[in-house]
Amino acid sequence: MHIFNFGGSRRISFSSTTSEAERLQVFKEPGYSFIGMHCLFDSCKASVTVVKFGHLSSDLLAYGASDGSLIVCRVAEPPSILHQLKGHSKDVTDFDFSSNNQYISSSSMDKSVRVWDIGKGHCIRVVYGTALQLCIRFHPVNxxxxxxxxxxxxxxxINFSTGRIIRKLALESEVTAIDTDxxxxxxxxxxxxGCIxxxxxxxxxxxxxxxxxxxxxVKHKAPTTTVLFRTFSLLARGPVLxxxxxxGSLSFFSVALEVGGYLTLRCSLMLAPRAWNIQASFCPLLSLEKGEFIVSGSEDSNVYFYDLTRxxxxxxxxxxxxxxxxxxxAWNHGENLLASSDSDGVVIVWKRAKMEG
Structure with a gap:
């Protein structure tokens, strides 16, 4: 097990030598400049399929892998691994922190849902299903x-306390990604x-x-890999998805919560098709910027930042x-650290540069 803490000493390259960069000219945005790698985790021997920071946390980080492992870390000095949660026998497809960061719920290709006590580092609930469990969220209020x-x-x-399924809703296709307002x-x-x-x-x-x-x-029928809700956008002047x-389609919708969560497409970007389930995330809101910035992984081994309005x-x-x-x-709550994971099992935590003024 290795944890590397770079302390900002390792610089990041911005040269354009990859296929994605050849197609997309890079215009550096000062608000999304980084000073280096904060730390690196490489204890996982399988593809890290999902990475997230804790709810409203700038320190707590977890990542799930294709070997069924779920690892919980802290990124504050010195970075450390708290627990390696083992129980899933196949890929961890998704996980979520409870609102108080006491628990993690996880879904897996082994057809089970598990709930873990982070403090104790063990599983406290297993719900076995008959289908691949592809995505999961704690209800934000309950x-x-x-x-x-x-x-x-x-x-x-699913009722967390009893482990019983209390409601079901059938859709037309496999449900591959979810989020809540x-x-x-x-x-x-x-x-x-690709429907939402x-x-x-x-x-x-x-x-x-x-x-x-x-x-x-959606130009072609393709699985959804990311669904993320945000309460406010400068472009939409309200909630967005x-x-x-x-x-390879990235889409940005305004959300009318007063009209049943109706979605209106505001802007989109078409990238190259992916073999992996590449995910994306909103970037921090910068009051001086007028664009809609998102960050995404890529199959050419780079992390890209896009302005969907350009x-x-x-x-x-x-x-x-x-x-x-x-x-x-995934960003931390303080929005000064960005975590990214790859198919070799490496998780890098990048440190964003402070904005002047």
Whole structure:
């Protein structure tokens, strides 16, 4: 097991030598400049398929891998691994922190959902299903509910305390990515055909009801790899949703919560199709910037930053340091650290430069 702490001494290269960079001219954006690698974790021997920071945390980090392992770390000085959570027998497809960061819920290709006590470092609940469990979230208001998407084209609501499935909602395709709005009134679910479903959820009973289905922004039928909700955007002047599909499509929607979570496509970007389930994330909101910035992994081993409002020259920066396809990306709460994971099992935590003034 190795943890490397670079203390900002290792510089990042921005040279354009890859296939993605050849297609997208890079315009460096000062707000998304980085001073180096903060630390690196390479204890995992399998592809790291998902990486996330804890809820409202700048220090707690976890990542799940294709060998079923789930690793919990701290990135504050000195960086350290807290627990290696073992129980899944196949790929960890997704996980989520509870609102108090006491628990992690995880979904897996082994058809199970597990809940882990982070402090004790062991599994406290296992729910066995009959389908591949593909994505998972704690309900943001009622953490006793787990919201799970599976390969049987269902969203299930699981009672965390009892481990019982209390609600199901059938969709037309496998549910591959989900997120909720901040109030917990809506689930936004992406499926294996690239459609995004807006679903009303009752935070008391777990009852689910469909409100809208959106096909826009999808040129080809391809699995959704990312669905992320944000409460505010400078462009939309309200809540927004970011989606990413395996055909390389990045889409940015405004969300009308008062109209059943109705989605309106505001801008999009078409990249090269991917073999891996490459994920994307919103970038920190910068008050001086007018664009809509997102960060994404790529199969050419780089981390890319895009402004979706610049269709001709969307790439504003990139980070080089991985040696294999970059799959997962995630910001910490303080938005000064960015974590990225790759198919060789390496997780890099990058340190963003402080903005002057």
């Amino acid at each position: 953490n006793n509910f787990l919201l799970v998407g599976n390969a049987h084209k269902e969203i299930t609501v 901040h109030t917990g009134q809506f689930i936004f679910a992406g499926d294996s055909q 479903h807006s679903i009303k959820v009752n935070s008391h009973t777990g009852a689910l009801s469909r409100t809208h289905r959106n096909y826009r922004g 970011l989606t990413c599909t395996k055909d 269709p001709k020259h969307p790439c504003v920066n990139k980070l080089q340091g991985h040696g294999s396809p970059v799959i997962g990306v």
